[in-house]
Amino acid sequence: MWTKLAFFLLLLLLPLPTTAVSFTKDCVDPTNGSSLRFNFYETVCPAAEAIIFAGVVRAVSAEPRMAASLLRLHFHDCFVNASSKFEGCDASLLLDDTDRFVGEKTAAPNVNSVRGFNVIDGIKAELEAACPGAVSCADVLAVAARDAVLLLGGPTWQVETGRKDGLTANKSAAESNIPAPTSGLSALTQKFRNVGLSQKDMVVLSGAHTIGKARCTTFSSRFGASSSGSSDRRFLDSLQQLCGSGTNDTLAALDLVTPSTFDNQYYVNLLSGDGLLPSDEALMDANAGEVEGLVAAYATDVDAFFRDFGEAMVRMGRLAAPPGRGGEVRRCCRVVNA
Numbered sequence: 001m002w003t004k005l006a007f008f009l010l011l012l013l014l015p016l017p018t019t020a021v022s023f024t025k026d027c028v029d030p031t032n033g034s035s036l037r038f039n040f041y042e043t044v045c046p047a048a049e050a051i052i053f054a055g056v057v058r059a060v061s062a063e064p065r066m067a068a069s070l071l072r073l074h075f076h077d078c079f080v081n082a083s084s085k086f087e088g089c090d091a092s093l094l095l096d097d098t099d100r101f102v103g104e105k106t107a108a109p110n111v112n113s114v115r116g117f118n119v120i121d122g123i124k125a126e127l128e129a130a131c132p133g134a135v136s137c138a139d140v141l142a143v144a145a146r147d148a149v150l151l152l153g154g155p156t157w158q159v160e161t162g163r164k165d166g167l168t169a170n171k172s173a174a175e176s177n178i179p180a181p182t183s184g185l186s187a188l189t190q191k192f193r194n195v196g197l198s199q200k201d202m203v204v205l206s207g208a209h210t211i212g213k214a215r216c217t218t219f220s221s222r223f224g225a226s227s228s229g230s231s232d233r234r235f236l237d238s239l240q241q242l243c244g245s246g247t248n249d250t251l252a253a254l255d256l257v258t259p260s261t262f263d264n265q266y267y268v269n270l271l272s273g274d275g276l277l278p279s280d281e282a283l284m285d286a287n288a289g290e291v292e293g294l295v296a297a298y299a300t301d302v303d304a305f306f307r308d309f310g311e312a313m314v315r316m317g318r319l320a321a322p323p324g325r326g327g328e329v330r331r332c333c334r335v336v337n338a
């Protein structure tokens with residue numbers, strides 16, 4: 001606190017560095033549009049993180065699964081990477097369709113699947129009442145994801161804020177960038193590498209499947225005998241019984257043992273062949289190498305999982321539009337400002 005203040009006072013006494021002068025001359029935002037940091041709202045909206053936390057507490061007490069749904073919103077927001085038009089964590093996912101673009105809500109990985117938009121709207125309305133125009137929707141998603149994990153017993157981490165909300169959304173980019181549950185290990189790894197994240201990030205972030213639910217349609221491809229691999233036959237039989245025919249919106253817990261606790265049970269399940277999605281089971285591929293070691297390590301060491309998960313969430317939260325893309329703080333998360 002005092003060192004920060006002293007540092008600030010020192011800055012005031014120093015002559016302007018020449019780089020700052022040249023930025024001013026070129027009319028370029030010296031923050032470069034990508035100045036994520038801890039406590040970004042400390043001065044512009046000191047209550048921001050407390051307001052978000054209270055909103056997440058309310059939603060998760062009403063329905064524990066909402067914690068999982070909020071965590072997934074941040075992931076699906078951050079992963080959209082439309083090649084030259086990288087979007088990253090810009091709340092593009094929250095935009096409703098308009099005449100100008102078809103948004104991401106109807107993209108295959110999201111339609112009839114992502115949820116929690118009303119919770120975000122409620123939190124955003126409170127933020128607008130407290131500090132109009134200050135807190136971006138993209139930051140609400142990042143903070144809510146962090147809080148949701150903590151509320152179900154998981155780790156916490158210092159969340160970086162200062163994101164801007166994007167001005168558009170891209171359905172086809174969401175479809176090509178968000179990994180599919182039918183993907184194998186190399187495809188999953190590639191989707192993470194596409195946005196600058198590692199295979200290790202993929203393994204540790206998949207641990208998010210320690211909470212929440214999935215529809216039968218996302219895993220019923222595993223019922224065929226040929227695709228059962230090393231998985232637990234009795235587990236698959238019980239799922240098949242639950243789902244009936246292949247196209248069924250019935251839900252199964254992603255973690256059958258502790259479905260509403262954020263713990264390392266996901267990895268324990270993988271070791272006994274009880275991962276739900278084909279993409280979960282893919283982490284058990286015989287040729288998985290480093291992946292195999294990570295799964296075993298996280299299954300036995302919850303502290304290592306919690307630490308690595310928090311670090312990977314911070315990295316995922318840094319996926320951002322390149323400098324100069326612009327952006328805004330949306331007043332309503334569903335529409336860009338007029």
Ligand code: HEM
Binds near residue numbers: 068114182277
């Ligand atoms: C590695 C690639 C991943 C694939 C293929 C994948 C796929 C899926 C699928 C198919 C579902 C079920 C959706 C439905 O039936 O409607 C799901 C649920 C979920 N995913 Fe993932 N996911 C991946 C990674 C992640 C990551 C990185 C996170 C977060 C850090 C995450 C968090 C969740 C959560 C929390 C749920 C449950 C949501 C709820 O209950 O509302 N997933 N995922």
Ligand SMILES: *[C@@H]1O[C@H](CO)[C@@H](O)[C@H](O)[C@H]1NC(C)=O
Binds near residue numbers: 031032323
């Ligand atoms: C801002 O972005 C430009 C172009 O990407 C880069 O060359 C420059 O070093 C960045 N400046 C700062 C302060 O990050």
Ligand SMILES: *[C@@H]1O[C@H](CO)[C@@H](O)[C@H](O)[C@H]1NC(C)=O
Binds near residue numbers: 082196
């Ligand atoms: C995603 O973005 C990264 C980094 O900006 C880029 O290297 C990669 O080619 C992009 N991938 C896709 C599929 O657009």
Ligand SMILES: *[C@@H]1O[C@H](CO)[C@@H](O)[C@H](O)[C@H]1NC(C)=O
Binds near residue numbers: 085172176
């Ligand atoms: C949407 O994303 C795709 C990549 O999946 C890209 O080819 C296309 O140009 C993007 N559309 C717009 C309007 O940015």
Ligand SMILES: *[C@@H]1O[C@H](CO)[C@@H](O)[C@H](O)[C@H]1NC(C)=O
Binds near residue numbers: 241246248249
């Ligand atoms: C889906 O599963 C539910 C629950 O077991 C069952 O009641 C329903 O009939 C199934 N629907 C189909 C189309 O198989």
